[in-house]
Amino acid sequence: MNLKIKVEETPLYIKVNPKDNVAIVVNTWGLEPGAVFPCGLELIERVPQGHKVALTDIKENDAIIRYGEVIGYAAAFIRKGSWVDESLVKLPSSPDLKELSIASQVPESMPPLEGFTFQGYRNKDGSAGIKNILGITTSVQCVTGVLDFAVKKIKEEILPKYPNVDDVVAINHSYGCGVAINAPLAEIPIRTITNLAKHPNFGDEALVIGLGCEKLSPMRIAPDREERDILSLQDQSGFMSMVQSIMEMAEERLIKLNRRKRETCPVSDLVIGLQCGGSDAFSGVTANPAVGYAADLLVRAGATVLFSEVTEVRDAIHLLTPRAVNEEVGKALIREMEWYDQYLLRGEVDRSANPSPGNKKGGLANVVEKSLGSIAKSGSSPISGVLSPGERADKKGLIFAATPASDFVCGTLQLASGIHLQVFTTGRGTPYGLAMAPVIKVATRNALAEKWEDLIDINAGSIATGEKSIEEAGWEIFHFILDVASGHKKTWTEQWGLKNDLALFNPAPIT
Numbered sequence: 001m002n003l004k005i006k007v008e009e010t011p012l013y014i015k016v017n018p019k020d021n022v023a024i025v026v027n028t029w030g031l032e033p034g035a036v037f038p039c040g041l042e043l044i045e046r047v048p049q050g051h052k053v054a055l056t057d058i059k060e061n062d063a064i065i066r067y068g069e070v071i072g073y074a075a076a077f078i079r080k081g082s083w084v085d086e087s088l089v090k091l092p093s094s095p096d097l098k099e100l101s102i103a104s105q106v107p108e109s110m111p112p113l114e115g116f117t118f119q120g121y122r123n124k125d126g127s128a129g130i131k132n133i134l135g136i137t138t139s140v141q142c143v144t145g146v147l148d149f150a151v152k153k154i155k156e157e158i159l160p161k162y163p164n165v166d167d168v169v170a171i172n173h174s175y176g177c178g179v180a181i182n183a184p185l186a187e188i189p190i191r192t193i194t195n196l197a198k199h200p201n202f203g204d205e206a207l208v209i210g211l212g213c214e215k216l217s218p219m220r221i222a223p224d225r226e227e228r229d230i231l232s233l234q235d236q237s238g239f240m241s242m243v244q245s246i247m248e249m250a251e252e253r254l255i256k257l258n259r260r261k262r263e264t265c266p267v268s269d270l271v272i273g274l275q276c277g278g279s280d281a282f283s284g285v286t287a288n289p290a291v292g293y294a295a296d297l298l299v300r301a302g303a304t305v306l307f308s309e310v311t312e313v314r315d316a317i318h319l320l321t322p323r324a325v326n327e328e329v330g331k332a333l334i335r336e337m338e339w340y341d342q343y344l345l346r347g348e349v350d351r352s353a354n355p356s357p358g359n360k361k362g363g364l365a366n367v368v369e370k371s372l373g374s375i376a377k378s379g380s381s382p383i384s385g386v387l388s389p390g391e392r393a394d395k396k397g398l399i400f401a402a403t404p405a406s407d408f409v410c411g412t413l414q415l416a417s418g419i420h421l422q423v424f425t426t427g428r429g430t431p432y433g434l435a436m437a438p439v440i441k442v443a444t445r446n447a448l449a450e451k452w453e454d455l456i457d458i459n460a461g462s463i464a465t466g467e468k469s470i471e472e473a474g475w476e477i478f479h480f481i482l483d484v485a486s487g488h489k490k491t492w493t494e495q496w497g498l499k500n501d502l503a504l505f506n507p508a509p510i511t
Contacts, residue, residue: 280362284373
């Protein structure tokens with residue numbers, strides 16, 4: 001199949017694995033009945049772009065195979081050349097966590113990648129940041145209105161005097177009071193808030209704003225901070241006193257941050273988060289494999305790379321536990337899968353709640369197909385560690401950071417784990433962004449990259465049409481990461497100032 005022919009002229013499909021009995025249509029507007037692929041396969045009904053066409057007759061209850069794996073079973077007889085719509089795909093059972101192979105196929109370490117650096121800000125604790133931001137965190141949601149008012153004034157009246165400081169960011173959240181603060185699961189939101197305040201892009205100058213009567217005391221989330229770093233609003237004499245106090249404390253730190261200069265740092269100082277949102281059937285064959293290739297390059301250069309989203313890993317976990325560097329890491333992967341299984345069970349839902357309507361419109365039939373495409377972001381490196389939700393990364397290499405699949409919650413938890421920036425793949429498109437860290441958007445399809453040319457940073461859709469290889473796209477992503485980390489380039493979300501609210505993961509009771 002010659003993928004370099006224009007898709008508008010020749011019907012094209014992508015078959016991922018020789019075992020596959022379905023393939024996805026490449027052509028932008030889909031294909032009509034009677035379209036004939038170069039291999040001779042003729043469509044007998046219309047198939048939209050990204051959706052599956054049957055390469056052979058598939059009998060009722062027979063396996064439907066994509067990525068060389070069973071993504072479901074035929075709900076009825078499916079004729080060769082027909083559209084394998086989601087209604088025809090019965091969801092298979094998820095992998096049995098008790099039967100998984102652990103550390104049985106640990107990939108050999110690839111040769112180190114040397115000579116690559118970035119220009120970052122060295123922190124007191126030895127870490128490095130890629131942005132120079134004043135972070136102001138909160139111990140309770142009650143103070144958000146006052147802090148937002150103060151931050152607006154700081155940006156308008158004070159920040160322009162300190163040109164070396166990139167931004168002032170309020171770390172607002174919905175926690176702090178009216179919650180079961182000592183419940184076992186409360187540790188997740190509490191450590192998330194605590195680690196957000198320690199983000200490497202804050203230069204160890206974060207402030208904490210509290211109310212004074214909340215359950216989550218400021219000292220609990222900032223035990224290493226001095227009293228001068230914490231302000232309690234109930235100690236102030238009215239609204240404007242609160243605002244003025246915040247502004248004065250902020251300027252003290254802006255003076256310090258403004259003195260910081262970028263210096264050459266090794267790639268091993270970087271922590272990079274990987275995420276997908278608005279996924280489609282192209283995600284697993286274009287953007288995610290390209291990001292996976294870039295992830296391998298980062299690991300070879302000594303960096304820490306986090307992939308996440310438990311529900312979009314669970315149905316492909318049997319392909320990940322063999323890559324665990326040892327039994328301890330493999331068991332930790334299983335632990336996080338088991339925990340989330342029980343979490344969903346308590347909520348009386350199951351994994352069929354994922355994918356979203358948009359994912360289905362983009363050709364993803366179920367969570368199994370979505371998971372097999374999602375894990376391509378992890379590349380081929382050994383999995384060297386596992387983080388529970390909100391834990392801070394303390395190892396190098398490829399790490400699984402357990403999070404929900406929600407873009408906003410995953411992003412918040414990855415920030416708590418210390419990511420400097422996030423690489424975000426999308427097929428349907430989303431303007432999602434983070435205030436604390438740049439987000440690099442990678443499109444899965446040419447059509448999205450062309451439609452959203454001022455929102456998409458890198459187009460991996462050209463992989464589908466043969467204009468670019470996975471390796472070429474992977475190197476492009478790798479170099480773009482270093483350019484963004486060095487301040488040489490800005491992502492579109494940075495340029496437009498797009499940012500989503502932080503969204504804590506709180507499975508504990510609210511009182």
